[in-house]
Amino acid sequence: MRLILIFAVLCFFYNETYGKVSLDIDKKLGTLNKPALKTIKSEDGDVIDCIDIYKQHAFDHPALRNHKIQMKPSVEFDTKKTTTPNNGSSKPITSQIWSKSGNCPVGTIPVRRVSRADIMRASSPSHFGRKTHHRYSFLDNALQHKANFNLTAERLREPLNNRSEAIIVALGFNFLGAQSDINIWNPQGVQAGDYSSAQIWLLGGVSNTFESIEAGWMVNQRVFGDSRTRLFASWTKDAYTKTGCINLLCSGFVQTSTKFALGATVEPVSILGGAQYFIAVSIYLDPNSGNWWLTCANNVMGYWPGILFNALKHSATAVQWGGEVYSPNLMMTKPHTKTPMGSGNWASTRWNRACFHTNLRIKDFSMQVKYPQYLSEYVDEHYCYSTRLFRDTYMSEPHFYFGGPGQNPQCP
Incomplete structure (x- = not known):
């Protein structure tokens, strides 16, 4: 009789706990998967809903309930392309795999459908698609030493607790925009709970509550359920504490494009020693x-409404280009994660082996698009990941x- 009672109690708590989780997942799915006017089944397995x-x-964001969509920007970034890296040329990505199977009609946007399995991989439905909190202490120092352009990123930064970055950073100005051509790879061996990205960040505010808007490509099994390279965008206004997410997995980013879908696969990818894509x-x-407008592959994707932000309402105070690995097994934790960054090769291997950003440009209050005047390289874990700013000649791009x-003999 006692065993029966214990079993009944355990069943009660199991149903209470997992029943609630199931309801939370259903609610999240209902919020994310809006009714589709057309559905496209992509050859890579994605389902794209035209909503x-x-x-x-x-x-659904409280600040955007009465928001009027801005269908196109009143200005363009307006930049001219220069040369591609030495010893070869790279080709631009102009479409995504799903578009081979159909197009979204005018008046709709393509949205990658979220599955129950996607949300179940998250720690909880409310944390699905969100980054974890961290701080950028260099933002505080950069504000205090804004006039001293000789301060290096090494002196301005401190390591992040669950991320490892290899970046080049521009400080000292108020930035109104940034760009680059991001070399596309599919790094092999990204661990199930980790992600690896190549991206641009525009940052503002102070360390504990910084604001950020970001875009590039990532491999993220926890969110997408596979190891494909996917287009992503992200934002936060409180250092990822309660606000923001990647792509359209929370309310905030307003998409206007019918041609590209955030979270959809990006192909082709670069080949080691072979063809390069960006x-x-x-x-x-x-x-x-x-x-704040986002453009990918010369396609205007949409924007983050200025009303979402405080510090980023008028400008950014830092721009970063590079890569990021998220993992609970970083820094002093051993064994270190085996998740690679970029192509997985060291920056010193350079063209058609290492991942790169080229055509780095910023726009400041002069309204001129230019190469950043003051740049500093920074790596959180020198023995695990690396950087190298390289010119073939003094006059070249x-x-x-x-x-x-990631993990290697020097990074155990």
Whole structure:
């Protein structure tokens, strides 16, 4: 009798706990997967829903309930391309795999459908698609020493607790935009609970509550359920504490494009010693609306409304280009994660072996698009990942190489 009672109690608590989780997942799915006017089944397994542009998830945000969509920016980033890296040429990505199977009609936007399995991989439905909190202490120091351009990133930064970055950073100005051509790879061996990305960040505010808008490509099994290279964008206004997420997995980003889907696969990818591919990414402020626009592969994706932010309302105070690995097994934790960054090769291997950013540009209050005047390289874990800013000649376009294998004999 006692065993029966214990069994009944355990069943009660199991049903209470897992029943609630199941309901939370159902609620999350209902919020994320809006009714589709057309559905496209991609050959890579994704399901793309074409949803009414006026019923997208962005407008679930309290600050955007009465928001009027800005269909296109009033200004463009306006930049001219220069040369590609030495010893070869790289080709731009102009479409995604799903578009081979169909197109979304005018008045809709393509959204990758979220599955129950996707949400179940998260620590909880409320944390699905969100980054964990961290701080950028260099933002505080950069504000205090803004006039001293000789301060290096090494002196301005401290290691992050659950991320490892290999970046080049621009400080000392108020930035209205940034861009680069991001070399595309599919790093092999990204661990199930980790992610690896190549991206641009625009940052503002102070360390504990910094604001950030980001874009590039990532491999993230926990969110997407596979190891494909995917387009992503992200934002936060409180250092990822309670706000923001990647792609459209929370309300905020307003998409206007019918051609590209955030979270969808990016192909082809670069081949070691062979063909190289890149995606052109730019993020810039529309001075007339205060919205931050995102452009990928010369396709205007949409914008983060200025009303979402405080520090980023008028400008950013730092721009980063490079790569990031998220893992609970970083820094002093051993064994170190085996998750690679970039191509998985060291920055010193350079062209067609290491991942790179090229055509790095910023826009400041002069409204001129230019190569950043003051840049500093920074690596959180020198024995695990690396950077190298390289020019073939004094007059040639600089290329920023970054990446590494993660765990190795020097990074146990």
